[in-house]
Amino acid sequence: MIRKIICMLLALCVTLLGMTEAAALGIEATPYSQDELSAASYIYGDVDSNGKVSTDDALSVLKASVGISKLTGKGFVKGDVNYDNKLTTDDALYILKKAVGIIKKTPVENLSASAMNKRIKEYVSSEKTEMIRLVNPYNVLPSTWNPSVKALKTKTSKKFHTMAADKLDDMINACNKKYGSGKLWAQSTYRDYATQKALYEKEVQRWKNKGYSDSKARAKAATIVAAPGTSEHNTGLACDFNNVEESFSKTKMYPWLLENAQSYGFVERYPKGKGDITGIIWEPWHFRYVGVDAAKEMNSYGWCLEEYHYYNHL
Numbered sequence: 139m140i141r142k143i144i145c146m147l148l149a150l151c152v153t154l155l156g157m158t159e160a161a162a163l164g165i166e167a168t169p170y171s172q173d174e175l176s177a178a179s180y181i182y183g184d185v186d187s188n189g190k191v192s193t194d195d196a197l198s199v200l201k202a203s204v205g206i207s208k209l210t211g212k213g214f215v216k217g218d219v220n221y222d223n224k225l226t227t228d229d230a231l232y233i234l235k236k237a238v239g240i241i242k243k244t245p246v247e248n249l250s251a252s253a254m255n256k257r258i259k260e261y262v263s264s265e266k267t268e269m270i271r272l273v274n275p276y277n278v279l280p281s282t283w284n285p286s287v288k289a290l291k292t293k294t295s296k297k298f299h300t301m302a303a304d305k306l307d308d309m310i311n312a313c314n315k316k317y318g319s320g321k322l323w324a325q326s327t328y329r330d331y332a333t334q335k336a337l338y339e340k341e342v343q344r345w346k347n348k349g350y351s352d353s354k355a356r357a358k359a360a361t362i363v364a365a366p367g368t369s370e371h372n373t374g375l376a377c378d379f380n381n382v383e384e385s386f387s388k389t390k391m392y393p394w395l396l397e398n399a400q401s402y403g404f405v406e407r408y409p410k411g412k413g414d415i416t417g418i419i420w421e422p423w424h425f426r427y428v429g430v431d432a433a434k435e436m437n438s439y440g441w442c443l444e445e446y447h448y449y450n451h452l
């Protein structure tokens with residue numbers, strides 16, 4: 139019965155939208171500029187993730203907004219198409235407009251990496267969760283960043299974040315139990331800001347010595363050594379394994395990590411085919427701790443960390 143009423147309401151919406159817009163239904167809808175209406179966020183209207191924004195999506199949001207049903211997980215996030223952190227009839231209305239073609243879409247895939255990262259940056263500054271902290275050239279750690287680190291048990295000369303050091307040790311031990319002692323080891327882990335800066339400045343100088351201007355030398359150097367504050371190794375949550383080479387992907391440990399790392403809270407941070415988003419080539423040796431929940435979510439959706447933030451926070 140309730141479903142019938144809602145369906146009727148939606149059908150009425152469709153009929154009225156063209157001529158009278160939302161006011162006729164008593165739904166408060168803030169007028170959006172054309173830019174906002176065609177923003178990439180609109181993909182969030184696809185709450186059932188079936189690849190298209192339809193009246194079903196609007197119906198789901200409408201039901202959730204009036205408390206008849208619940209949207210959980212990603213659907214809920216996606217349902218909030220106007221980013222006000224609430225799922226309301228406004229959202230249902232916008233999805234409906236999209237579904238019936240009143241609003242055109244700009245697929246999220248058309249966003250450039252810089253545009254996506256600019257959007258991410260807006261909330262990263264207030265991001266409190268260090269565990270999923272995004273660090274890249276667009277989201278730079280402050281020079282005062284000083285994570286709590288401790289020595290790994292499997293390699294006492296290497297330091298890792300205190301929240302994840304035991305997990306990394308456990309993962310390495312589990313892998314080596316299967317493939318043999320010493321097969322997997324942590325090669326490069328925590329690097330403090332000052333060390334990163336020294337490495338970077340050394341690389342800058344190398345290019346300056348070749349005759350490059352300061353700015354060009356800095357840009358060139360950044361493609362080889364991450365500028366200070368832009369390397370995940372500065373968080374204490376990233377680990378490069380073994381010889382830090384692509385051939386690591388040919389070892390038995392690599393597929394084992396792909397399958398099991400999430401149970402320890404780790405993900406392959408720079409996967410194959412994500413370079414246009416991460417800005418980093420495929421690095422099969424570089425794993426990042428994000429916690430078990432985020433790791434499983436990223437893997438199930440096939441997201442890199444930028445995408446994880448993008449889809450969860452807009």
Ligand SMILES: [Zn+2]
Pocket residue numbers: 326371376377378424
């Ligand atoms: Zn690395």
